[in-house]
Amino acid sequence: xxxxVFFGCAGIAFGxxxxxxxxxxxxxxxxxxxxxxxxxxxxxxxxxxxxxxxISVHLSDQGNARLQYGLLVFxxxxxxxxxEAFRFAYFKLLKKADEGLATISEDGxxxxxxxxxxxxxxxxxxxxxxxxxxxxxxxxxIGPGIVGIHGDSPYYFITSxxxxxxxxxxxxxxxxxxxxxxxxxxxxxxxxxxISHLVTSGLTFLNPWYVASLVPIYIIxxxxxxxxxxxxxxxxxxxxxCLSCKQEDDSxxxxxxxxxxxxxx
Amino acid sequence: MITFMNNSxxxxxxxNERTSLMxxxxxxxxxxxxxxxxxxxxxxxxxxxxxxxxxxxPNNVADEDASNSDVRVRESALxxxxxxxxxxxxxxxxxxLFVPVTLCMIVVVATIKSVRFYTEKNGxxxxxxxxxxxxxxxxxxLNSVLNTIIMISVIVVMTVFLVVLYKYRCYKFIHGWLILSxxxxxxxxxxxxxxxxxxxxxxxxxxxxxILIIWNFGAVGMICIHWKGPLQLQQAYLIMISALMxxxxxxxxxxxxxxxxxxxxxxxxxxxxxxxxxxxRMLVETAQERNEPIFPALIYSSAMIWTVGMAKPDTAAKGxxxxxxxxxxxxxxxxxxxxxxxxxxxxxxxxxxxxITLEEMEEEERGVKLxxxxxxxxxVLVGKAAxxxxxxxxxxxxxxxxxxxxxxxxxxxxAVFKKALxxxxxxxxFGLIFYFSTDNLVRPFMDTLASHQLYI
Numbered sequence: 001x002x003x004x005v006f007f008g009c010a011g012i013a014f015g016x017x018x019x020x021x022x023x024x025x026x027x028x029x030x031x032x033x034x035x036x037x038x039x040x041x042x043x044x045x046x047x048x049x050x051x052x053x054x055i056s057v058h059l060s061d062q063g064n065a066r067l068q069y070g071l072l073v074f075x076x077x078x079x080x081x082x083x084e085a086f087r088f089a090y091f092k093l094l095k096k097a098d099e100g101l102a103t104i105s106e107d108g109x110x111x112x113x114x115x116x117x118x119x120x121x122x123x124x125x126x127x128x129x130x131x132x133x134x135x136x137x138x139x140x141x142i143g144p145g146i147v148g149i150h151g152d153s154p155y156y157f158i159t160s161x162x163x164x165x166x167x168x169x170x171x172x173x174x175x176x177x178x179x180x181x182x183x184x185x186x187x188x189x190x191x192x193x194x195i196s197h198l199v200t201s202g203l204t205f206l207n208p209w210y211v212a213s214l215v216p217i218y219i220i221x222x223x224x225x226x227x228x229x230x231x232x233x234x235x236x237x238x239x240x241x242c243l244s245c246k247q248e249d250d251s252x253x254x255x256x257x258x259x260x261x262x263x264x265x
Numbered sequence: 266m267i268t269f270m271n272n273s274x275x276x277x278x279x280x281n282e283r284t285s286l287m288x289x290x291x292x293x294x295x296x297x298x299x300x301x302x303x304x305x306x307x308x309x310x311x312x313x314x315x316x317x318x319x320x321x322x323p324n325n326v327a328d329e330d331a332s333n334s335d336v337r338v339r340e341s342a343l344x345x346x347x348x349x350x351x352x353x354x355x356x357x358x359x360x361x362l363f364v365p366v367t368l369c370m371i372v373v374v375a376t377i378k379s380v381r382f383y384t385e386k387n388g389x390x391x392x393x394x395x396x397x398x399x400x401x402x403x404x405x406x407l408n409s410v411l412n413t414i415i416m417i418s419v420i421v422v423m424t425v426f427l428v429v430l431y432k433y434r435c436y437k438f439i440h441g442w443l444i445l446s447x448x449x450x451x452x453x454x455x456x457x458x459x460x461x462x463x464x465x466x467x468x469x470x471x472x473x474x475x476i477l478i479i480w481n482f483g484a485v486g487m488i489c490i491h492w493k494g495p496l497q498l499q500q501a502y503l504i505m506i507s508a509l510m511x512x513x514x515x516x517x518x519x520x521x522x523x524x525x526x527x528x529x530x531x532x533x534x535x536x537x538x539x540x541x542x543x544x545x546r547m548l549v550e551t552a553q554e555r556n557e558p559i560f561p562a563l564i565y566s567s568a569m570i571w572t573v574g575m576a577k578p579d580t581a582a583k584g585x586x587x588x589x590x591x592x593x594x595x596x597x598x599x600x601x602x603x604x605x606x607x608x609x610x611x612x613x614x615x616x617x618x619x620x621i622t623l624e625e626m627e628e629e630e631r632g633v634k635l636x637x638x639x640x641x642x643x644x645v646l647v648g649k650a651a652x653x654x655x656x657x658x659x660x661x662x663x664x665x666x667x668x669x670x671x672x673x674x675x676x677x678x679x680a681v682f683k684k685a686l687x688x689x690x691x692x693x694x695f696g697l698i699f700y701f702s703t704d705n706l707v708r709p710f711m712d713t714l715a716s717h718q719l720y721i
Contacts (some may be wrong), residue, residue: 029356029357029359032360033359033360033362033673034672036363036666036673037670037673038671039666040666040667040670043663043666043667043699046707046710046721047699047702047703047706048709049704049721050702050707050709050710050711051702053710054705054706054709054710069717072713072714072717072719075710076627076714076719076721080721081721083721088507115538120718121717126665128662129721131662132662132707132711132717133656133711133714133720133721134657134658134659135659135662136658136711136712136715137715139656149634156718159718160718163718163720164720167720201719202721204718204719205717205719207717207718207719208718213571255386257302
């Protein structure tokens with residue numbers, strides 16, 4: 001417990017997200033705005049899901065533990081579906097914004113591509129989802145206490161951190177795949193994304209049996225990562241080119257020595 | 266938001282609605298008689314303005330170098346370029362406001378979460394005389410509404426007083442008032458804040474050290490705010506005094522009164538800035554008529570000045586612009602309602618007093634201005650969310666995102682309407698909705714999920 005657990009778990013949970021934000025999002029104002037707006041959309045979806053859950057809990061028998069657990073499962077499923085619905089709504093909004101930016105700009109191209117927007121929106125959903133899941137746990141991890149004193153797993157903090165990291169990465173990949181699927185109208189891709197989200201959320205119901213929940217979730221994350229990589233236009237060729245660190249010839253560079261003002265004799 | 270006027274010499278134009286609330290945001294379009302020079306300067310402008318690294322520069326250069334004759338094409342290109350630059354400036358200026366608002370909120374939330382002093386109840390201000398320690402809910406609600414009415418009336422009276430002073434040109438009185446309030450904020454409140462922070466962390470500090478620190482902090486602050494200073498230092502001081510003021514409000518406003526006051530003040534802001542006879546609108550228009558900056562005091566300015574070197578930069582112009590960044594800013598005194606003046610979001614920057622010619626080439630990048638009152642009330646909302654007894658971080662974060670989105674939407678409206686707009690209503694509305702719904706609906710849901718280690 002204490003500062004070590006706090007910093008360690010925070011680093012595990014948000015390290016990739018922080019690196020991605022600092023390297024790719026922070027420098028561009030438009031991407032930062034898309035990041036914050038994506039977080040807002042996710043929050044609205046969570047609000048609606050909580051409302052539904054809250055109403056269902058208060059309409060039901062509060063003493064029945066099994067019923068309450070069932071309502072929780074129902075609430076989680078509704079929340080997942082609403083998140084994906086709001087991701088679709090955000091796609092629509094960004095598509096319109098993209099068209100608007102393109103018409104305003106000088107050469108008919110918007111300053112940000114839809115693929116970049118897909119990535120940033122996925123990242124925003126991931127970050128806000130991860131933060132909402134784990135921030136209270138992290139805040140408690142600073143303070144005094146003993147984990148699992150009532151028989152629960154003592155690995156609560158570290159597994160929460162790993163789950164959060166997986167959720168952040170998953171949302172990023174889902175964002176890329178989802179937007180691409182909406183753009184190309186491949187509805188089976190959409191369905192797969194929604195189903196994988198439901199499966200991921202369902203796997204967390206197996207906690208604290210961490211072998212059964214963490215390992216499959218990471219397998220899903222890895223597969224989604226590969227799928228998103230190929231969706232975004234990656235290929236083996238790209239990886240090889242990136243790894244070989246070859247300098248790309250910039251076709252826009254002009255050779256100034258070739259241009260000379262003709263001499264007037 | 267950067268907005269554009271298509272023609273030059275602003276001083277000769279009739280003062281209509283559009284022109285009275287904005288000034289030339291870029292050097293006027295050079296004459297097209299000298300085609301090459303025009304394209305060169307525009308090229309230079311383009312290069313300098315496109316700092317967000319678009320890949321369009323080479324195309325631009327190529328285009329502009331090629332066509333020397335077709336003025337109409339270039340005019341439309343310039344218009345498109347202006348519009349596109351508007352949007353590009355828009356995104357950048359949103360970020361230029363996100364950063365200080367975020368910093369102010371971080372300072373307030375960090376203080377609230379660590380220093381117990383600001384969450385303890387130690388009396389109330391005289392502006393909220395009714396106590397909320399009543400047994401019945403109805404009585405408590407009534408007391409909070411009465412507190413709100415008194416507070417808003419005080420604010421209205423102070424604002425009207427300020428507008429009257431401004432209209433009758435009693436500048437010395439206003440300056441004295443602002444200097445007094447910033448003096449109190451920079452010295453007294455900082456001293457109290459330092460004392461409480463030291464107490465929290467159980468650090469002993471002797472009086473000579475305290476005097477040295479407070480004296481230096483306060484003196485530099487007064488100079489930066491009321492006279493000249495580096496822009497970033499001035500911005501930092503404005504953020505700090507906004508945070509201090511917000512902390513005072515969080516401490517001394519009772520629970521329910523604070524929420525009702527937040528709601529009421531955003532409604533007041535809406536009325537004061539948009540209604541034709543609203544005090545803030547009259548203030549803006551009076552300042553416009555006199556061609557003066559609207560209270561560089563009490564307004565956070567995100568602008569920068571660039572001087573593009575060519576021949577000789579005109580020192581007179583530079584001097585005049587430099588002067589306007591001397592925010593004779595006062596702090597917020599809770600007894601002064603000058604913060605209400607600052608609840609306007611303004612596109613203006615001081616207009617140069619002479620037409621800029623080619624030789625001067627002084628580019629001023631216009632920034633957006635946000636009143637300090639907006640900083641204060643945003644921070645009060647987020648601070649109150651952080652001060653909830655449940656200690657929930659989700660509520661704080663939800664309010665933070667809501668306020669940023671509200672600010673973003675307000676800036677978008679600013680780009681559309683191109684006139685001074687109230688910055689409080691949208692943000693505070695979103696913030697209040699998110700606070701109450703997150704605290705009552707989302708928190709139990711997320712807590713129950715976390716107790717079973719479920720992720721959604």
